[in-house]
Amino acid sequence: MSYLTEDTSAEVVNGRIGAQTDPRLREVMSSLVSHLHAFIKEVELTEAEWDYAIEFLTRTGQMCDDTRQEFILLSDVLGVSMLVDAVNHRLPEGATQSTVFGPFHVKGAPERPMGATISLDGKGELCLFEGRVLDVDGTPIENALVDVWSDNEDGFYDVQQPDIQPPFNNRGVFRTGPDGRYAFRGIKPVSYPIPDDGPVGQMLAALGRHPWRPAHMHFMISAPEHARLITHLFVAGDDYLASDAVFGVKPDLIVGLEPVAEGDAMPPAEQGEAAPVKWRAQYDFRLKKQG
Structure with missing residues (x-):
């Protein structure tokens, strides 16, 4: 014994x-x-420190509900989410890098026609996101589902403002054709702070860290016989690229936004969409084969 x-x-x-x-x-x-x-x-x-740790974790759990996951935030700001991602997604050369999933994805976003606008609240400068979904050898992937989501111009996701933003604002799912191309109209992404009114925010303040994330658009891409890709596209020149609160930035995921001139060719818009596109972000995603 x-x-x-x-x-x-x-x-x-x-x-x-x-x-x-x-x-x-x-x-x-x-x-x-x-x-x-x-x-x-x-x-x-010390005993006092361990008591405080237990109390901190208790408060973290109490902050969790259907629209907020404080434990995911804790994992993110400690770099654990990105480390787990790195360990589980050692990718072959040429494959697009993954990054954190984040706590704001919503299942059931509507599948929209290619070129449609996902911004429903009328805020923000429209940005055309376009490119191709390819295999690592450059072969276009047909029937890939491109699930996208972002905050609005004010830096909030729709689930954070259910009484202000329309459901599925800045969210949508698109399906590629034989050429592997995707295109949709979102908004020019803006940087935003992660929710910092809870235990995780208090911890960041005590550590002298800010809660800000650089501007980005979320992508989750699924395709038959290929590994699912969860990633972001980050806006070049953002003030927080080198100090992302959740350590999610990778150099290969930073894209420059190009201004769109009047008369530039655009993919067809849905009927009734009259707002002009002011920016363009072009990026090709490359998926590794399953297994």
Whole structure:
């Protein structure tokens, strides 16, 4: 029989794991316990600090609901989300880089005709996003679903303002044809702060960090026989590219927006859409084969 001491704490706790425990669960939990106990010993954590940590995590959970996930924010600002993404998406040369999913994706966004406008509140300068979905060898991918979403001109997603923004504002799904091309009208992205009125925001303030994300458009691209891609396109020149609060920026995902001159060719717009497009963002996504 082993009793817990300061020197033997991790070994004693891990020694209580049952013989029939799932091997992967045993591996993960044993490592977690070992690192957690080593951390406590290294910093000589006080009882008051541990009490505060428990209270912090409790408040983090209490901030979570159907439209806000404070634990995702915590994972994001600690760089954990991006590290898990990096470990799980080691991509072949030429494949488009992935980045964080974020807490504001909504299932069930409507599938729209190619070239349609996803901005429904009339705010912001329209930007044409266009390009192709390709295999890593450059072959166009037909029937790829391009799921896109962004904040509005005021820096809020529709789920953050359900009484202000129309449902599915700045959201849409597009399906590529044989040429692999996609095109839609969104708004010129704007930078915005992550929600900082909760425990995560208080932690950032205590650490002397800002809560801002650089301007970006979210993309989730799925295609038969290809690995799903979750990524952003970031706007070149944004003030927060080098200090993204969630560490999501990768150089290959930064694009310059080109001003659109009157008379420039545009894909067909939906009936009744009269607002002019002022910007253009062009980017080809390259997906790796499944497996």
